[in-house]
Amino acid sequence: MASLEGSVFSSVVQAPEDPILGVTVAYNKDPSPVKVNLGVGAYRTEEGKPLVLNVVRRAEQLLVNDLSRVKEYLPITGLADFNKLSAKLIFGSDSPAIQENRVATVQCLSGTGSLRVGGEFLARHYHERTIYIPQPTWGNHTKVFTLAGLSVKTYRYYDPATRGLDFEGLLADLSVAPPGAIVLLHACAHNPTGVDPTLDQYEQIRLLMRSKGLLPFFDSAYQGFASGNLDADAQSVRLFVADGGECLTAQSYAKNMGLYGERVGALSIVCKSADVTVRVESQLKLVIRPMYSNPPIHGASIVATILKDREMYEEWTIELKAMADRIINMRQLLFEALRTRGTPGDWGHIIKQIGMFTFTGLNREQVAFMTKEYHIYMTSDGRISMAGLRSQTVPHLADAIHAAVTQIQ
Amino acid sequence: MAAIGRGILRRGIVGLPAVGSGSAARSMASWFGHVEPAAKDPILGVTEAFLADPSPEKVNVGVGAYRDDNGKPVVLECVREAERRIAGRLNMEYLPMGGSIKMIEESLKLAYGDDSEFIKDKRIAAVQALSGTGACRLFADFQKRFLPDSQIYIPIPTWSNHHNIWRDANVPQRTFRYYHPDTKGLDFASMMDDIKNAPNGSFFLLHACAHNPTGVDPSEEQWREISYQFKVKKHFPFFDMAYQGFASGDPEKDAKAIRIFLEDGHQIGCAQSYAKNMGLYGQRAGCLSILCEDELQAVAVKSQLQQIARPMYSNPPVHGALVVSTILGDPELKSLWLKEVKSMADRIIGMRNALRENLEKLGSPLSWEHITNQIGMFCYSGMTPEQVDRLTNEFHIYMTRNGRISMAGVTTGNVGYLANAIHEVTKSS
Numbered sequence: 001m002a003s004l005e006g007s008v009f010s011s012v013v014q015a016p017e018d019p020i021l022g023v024t025v026a027y028n029k030d031p032s033p034v035k036v037n038l039g040v041g042a043y044r045t046e047e048g049k050p051l052v053l054n055v056v057r058r059a060e061q062l063l064v065n066d067l068s069r070v071k072e073y074l075p076i077t078g079l080a081d082f083n084k085l086s087a088k089l090i091f092g093s094d095s096p097a098i099q100e101n102r103v104a105t106v107q108c109l110s111g112t113g114s115l116r117v118g119g120e121f122l123a124r125h126y127h128e129r130t131i132y133i134p135q136p137t138w139g140n141h142t143k144v145f146t147l148a149g150l151s152v153k154t155y156r157y158y159d160p161a162t163r164g165l166d167f168e169g170l171l172a173d174l175s176v177a178p179p180g181a182i183v184l185l186h187a188c189a190h191n192p193t194g195v196d197p198t199l200d201q202y203e204q205i206r207l208l209m210r211s212k213g214l215l216p217f218f219d220s221a222y223q224g225f226a227s228g229n230l231d232a233d234a235q236s237v238r239l240f241v242a243d244g245g246e247c248l249t250a251q252s253y254a255k256n257m258g259l260y261g262e263r264v265g266a267l268s269i270v271c272k273s274a275d276v277t278v279r280v281e282s283q284l285k286l287v288i289r290p291m292y293s294n295p296p297i298h299g300a301s302i303v304a305t306i307l308k309d310r311e312m313y314e315e316w317t318i319e320l321k322a323m324a325d326r327i328i329n330m331r332q333l334l335f336e337a338l339r340t341r342g343t344p345g346d347w348g349h350i351i352k353q354i355g356m357f358t359f360t361g362l363n364r365e366q367v368a369f370m371t372k373e374y375h376i377y378m379t380s381d382g383r384i385s386m387a388g389l390r391s392q393t394v395p396h397l398a399d400a401i402h403a404a405v406t407q408i409q
Numbered sequence: 410m411a412a413i414g415r416g417i418l419r420r421g422i423v424g425l426p427a428v429g430s431g432s433a434a435r436s437m438a439s440w441f442g443h444v445e446p447a448a449k450d451p452i453l454g455v456t457e458a459f460l461a462d463p464s465p466e467k468v469n470v471g472v473g474a475y476r477d478d479n480g481k482p483v484v485l486e487c488v489r490e491a492e493r494r495i496a497g498r499l500n501m502e503y504l505p506m507g508g509s510i511k512m513i514e515e516s517l518k519l520a521y522g523d524d525s526e527f528i529k530d531k532r533i534a535a536v537q538a539l540s541g542t543g544a545c546r547l548f549a550d551f552q553k554r555f556l557p558d559s560q561i562y563i564p565i566p567t568w569s570n571h572h573n574i575w576r577d578a579n580v581p582q583r584t585f586r587y588y589h590p591d592t593k594g595l596d597f598a599s600m601m602d603d604i605k606n607a608p609n610g611s612f613f614l615l616h617a618c619a620h621n622p623t624g625v626d627p628s629e630e631q632w633r634e635i636s637y638q639f640k641v642k643k644h645f646p647f648f649d650m651a652y653q654g655f656a657s658g659d660p661e662k663d664a665k666a667i668r669i670f671l672e673d674g675h676q677i678g679c680a681q682s683y684a685k686n687m688g689l690y691g692q693r694a695g696c697l698s699i700l701c702e703d704e705l706q707a708v709a710v711k712s713q714l715q716q717i718a719r720p721m722y723s724n725p726p727v728h729g730a731l732v733v734s735t736i737l738g739d740p741e742l743k744s745l746w747l748k749e750v751k752s753m754a755d756r757i758i759g760m761r762n763a764l765r766e767n768l769e770k771l772g773s774p775l776s777w778e779h780i781t782n783q784i785g786m787f788c789y790s791g792m793t794p795e796q797v798d799r800l801t802n803e804f805h806i807y808m809t810r811n812g813r814i815s816m817a818g819v820t821t822g823n824v825g826y827l828a829n830a831i832h833e834v835t836k837s838s
Contacts (some may be wrong), residue, residue: 005704007674007676007701007702007706007707008556008610008645009556009699009701009710009822010702010706011555011766012601012706012709012710012713013556013709014708014713015709015710015713015715015716018506018719020506025585037811042503049467049500049501050499050500050501051500052498052499052500052501056501057496057497060496060497061496061497063496064492064493064496067489069484070483070484071482071488071688071690071691071692071816072474072482072483072690072691073474073690073691074691075453076453103814106641109539109721109726110722110723111721112720112722112723113721113722113723115719116721116722125441125443125444126440127440138473139437140719140720143562143720144720146517146720147720147721148720149552149804151678156740160412180440185522189586200610215440230817246439246441248442254503258501259501260501260502260503260722261501261502261503261504261726261727262501262724262726262728263722263724263725263726269441271441272438272441273439276439276441276442276444278446279439279441279444279446279447281444282446282447283444283446283447285447285450286447286573287572287577289450289542289573290542290546290570290573290574290576290577290578291539291542291543291546291577291721292539292540292542292546292693292722293539293540293542293543293570293693294541294691295693296539296691296693296694296726296728296729297728298692298728298729299726299728303505374765377484388761393761401521
């Protein structure tokens with residue numbers, strides 16, 4: 001039957017395709033047998049398949065078989081065990097901040113949800129509304145913080161000339177940030193560049209930030225996935241917490257536990273005192289309740305099951321290291337393949353960069369060429385997901401890069 | 410000289426105290442020292458108090474989560490079976506931003522009807538949402554973004570979180586009269602007045618069935634009149650449907666209000682939740698849908714809803730969605746679910762009858778008809794906050810101070826005790 005009137009939403013226009021997810025859409029459409037998907041950052045095995053960790057399967061079975069488990073609402077702040085264990089994971093189980101009850105941790109929907117809830121809290125309760133994000137950064141950061149009510153500025157980070165860190169630029173930009181401004185730091189395995197400051201550089205960043213009262217907000221999406229060692233990948237965060245100062249941390253279990261679609265994460269706010277911490281946690285609830293009331297139970301239960309069991313935790317660290325090692329191996333293979341071909345340029349950054357992504361330094365035209373002629377799918381900023389590479393596809397990628405670099409400037 | 414030089418260097422750029430490793434940070438005050446403690450959530454605070462009470466007689470009729478006749482939470486058989494099938498699956502990859510296509514398809518069939526022409530014509534923009542709360546919030550944010558001058562009319566009373574949701578979305582709120590404290594039923598005349606007096610094209614929040622907290626629903630006739638008046642006024646109807654199947658025991662029946670509006674040509678919005686009717690509470694499984702003019706517009710609206718979800722949580726959780734689509738997509742499991750939903754609804758209806766009978770047998774001077782007239786999980790008893798406090802302090806009975814009783818917490822074991830206590834605190838009113 002005919003509807004009454006035009007819709008009140010008839011002026012709504014279609015939103016543009018997400019640039020990262022659009023890569024997979026294009027890849028799926030391509031019939032070529034040699035196509036390679038180096039777009040989205042989800043881990044793939046040597047066989048090119050997604051991976052559910054064995055320890056996760058075991059945890060899930062335990063949960064399914066435990067008939068005493070119910071599906072009741074979690075508290076607004078989420079699963080208590082999960083929160084405590086997550087804080088220990090990132091800050092260290094002997095962290096004085098935890099022992100002094102100075103950490104407010106709330107379960108959130110993976111990294112995105114943790115960043116959003118943290119951003120909203122800051123927009124309501126913090127005196128400075130500006131957040132500085134690195135140039136470049138994950139494509140969703142700007143939107144998350146803008147919608148949370150913060151104003152977004154950038155600081156220099158990646159140096160295209162060296163394909164490494166623009167440390168001088170970073171310090172210079174943070175030096176002129178207004179006192180109290182919030183600064184987003186990738187805890188490890190910077191997305192999209194794979195370029196991380198050294199610990200010495202982090203120490204200098206810490207001194208500068210503390211002298212200006214800049215508030216650190218860590219995005220930790222790859223703990224354990226970067227170096228293969230959970231503690232090593234948390235050093236940047238722990239450096240800051242050790243000086244007794246305040247900070248925020250967003251944790252994700254999407255990659256390091258392979259729990260992508262379960263949306264498991266945690267936001268922690270480290271405060272100066274236990275009293276402040278209690279009040280901060282109560283205010284976090286007011287952000288969460290009108291957003292989704294309370295977080296989903298399934299993924300957090302899996303994480304808590306694993307983290308609290310000595311043997312399962314060990315098994316997890318082994319599987320995690322295996323994923324990280326495979327990626328490091330792909331880096332090595334690609335680097336050697338380019339060297340063997342005599343591909344012009346310095347490709348050392350492939351093995352220097354860390355984590356799931358490599359910022360190749362290839363330009364838009366070269367990327368478009370590689371897609372068209374070699375069926376290589378990647379984001380137009382030159383980022384490749386190493387997790388999507390396999391030993392048998394490395395030669396093809398190396399050929400593509402070689403051709404692009406020699407034929408297109 | 411050198412020492413002074415070092416001192417100046419260490420003092421940093423803006424003349425703040427010397428920065429050693431730790432000293433400056435330790436000496437600074439907290440950035441969050443001014444943060445006030447937030448008020449406790451009125452509903453969730455009740456269960457906290459209940460848990461803290463050591464009395465063996467205590468009764469929790471506060472939070473709206475279903476309990477069986479032994480007062481225990483329930484996991485539906487169809488859910489356990491679905492989870493057995495899901496565990497050990499191939500991957501836990503990200504869902505698309507808009508969520509599980511299968512779950513959305515099944516949800517639309519449930520709300521709009523299996524044979525809905527709107528589904529066939531692809532006119533419904535729909536995304537998976539974080540249960541009912543998440544669906545309402547996505548809609549509120551969408552409303553703000555695309556109709557920034559609009560406001561929302563909310564019934565008096567309503568679920569308290571509705572106010573929080575539209576407030577955080579920065580959509581101004583108005584109210585419309587709904588509950589009549591004297592009859593403990595619908596104040597239909599006032600409701601119609603408020604609908605007529607609202608400016609044309611206003612947005613209204615309607616509870617599709619089993620109104621929370623009152624349990625008072627318009628009759629089918631009344632819904633038709635409301636729908637007609639909405640046509641005249643060109644109002645936008647947004648349905649919050651959190652109890653489909655749970656109210657009467659029959660999901661088709663519980664969707665009647667929505668179907669009436671659809672027949673009358675309204676382009677509705679709808680929030681669906683599987684928290685109660687599938688017992689999936691903590692899984693946060695729900696769906697938001699908006700009926701559009703045509704397929705093209707539905708595609709556009711869906712893409713914009715996704716743009717709101719992306720900076721909030723990127724994509725919704727997969728587990729609950731899989732449970733829903735596994736159950737609704739399998740005829741046997743769906744049939745089992747329908748049986749289980751009906752038995753939950755029947756148990757509640759049985760408890761309503763029992764509570765009323767008990768109160769009448771006790772010789773209460775008041776009328777308790779409303780207990781059986783009202784529908785769904787909640788009964789708006791009509792008790793005052795002071796009477797509720799007496800129930801808690803003298804009888805260890807826990808409920809929200811607006812007099813709302815969660816019938817799901819009533820059992821054959823405690824209905825007599827509950828009736829006695831209510832009689833005690835109300836017999837002299």
